[in-house]
Amino acid sequence: MNRNKIILIIIGILALSAFYKLNTTNQKLSSKDLKQTAQIAKLKAENKRLTTQQVTFENSSSSTTTSKNNPDKKAEQVAVKLFRTLNNWNADSWLEKQQIAAKYATDDVLTYLGGGQSVDNQTTAVKQLKQLNATSQLTESNIYFEQESTANEIKGIFIGTVKTTSSGNQTTNNIKYLFTYDTKQEKITEISTF
Missing domain, CATH: 3.10.450.540 (Nuclear Transport Factor 2; Chain: A,)
Structure with missing residues (x-):
């Protein structure tokens, strides 16, 4: 019985160790996902700003071309x-x-x-x-x-x-x-x- 307890303890330790490693890996992946999500949000905001800037530029270009008779x-x-x-x-x-x-x-x-x-x-x-x-x-x-x-x-x-x-x-x-x-x-x- 002593031997069975030792085997169960070893199996428990291995299971806890595996669980801990999986949990740490999941936390690292979650951290990476959060960073990527933040980067994606930042890129979307930059894209929106550039699109707005382009529309403003196009509008100013068209207003310049309409004043050719000036x-x-x-x-x-x-x-x-x-x-x-x-x-x-x-x-x-x-x-x-x-x-x-x-x-x-x-x-x-x-x-x-x-x-x-x-x-x-x-x-x-x-x-x-x-x-x-x-x-x-x-x-x-x-x-x-x-x-x-x-x-x-x-x-x-x-x-x-x-x-x-x-x-x-x-x-x-x-x-x-x-x-x-x-x-x-x-x-x-x-x-x-x-």
Whole structure:
């Protein structure tokens, strides 16, 4: 009987040990489940916030696009297109930039900004740009307008940063222009540096 009691005690201890291990494992799993549930709730809240933010952004984008007839907005679009066209180029697209820019500015403005060269000078410039593997990119731009503008003219300031690469060397320059946008011509008609 002594032997049976010892066996029962050993079996009881083993059963308690197994029960304890199962209970500890269940507690660890419950803890992990709680952490995962908390993480899921956090992700759902973040998703809801981002969805709300996206809807707000889409609404603001649509309100911006509906104001395309706003003269300041039109002037801003033209100025951005002009300065991007003139400052985003590589040797292959360098000649085309003047033709494209003609949609956004008068000949006087384009001449002031470096256009108006003879065909020979342009051909020589392209060859040199190709040899130097030159590129240019407008990396930052800001446009500001005067509060009071006349009926046909809007005066503004363009401030930008241009990154130029030539023969592997990179330079960054700030550009600053005062410009006048003519609402009738829908072009920039005057420009100067400051």
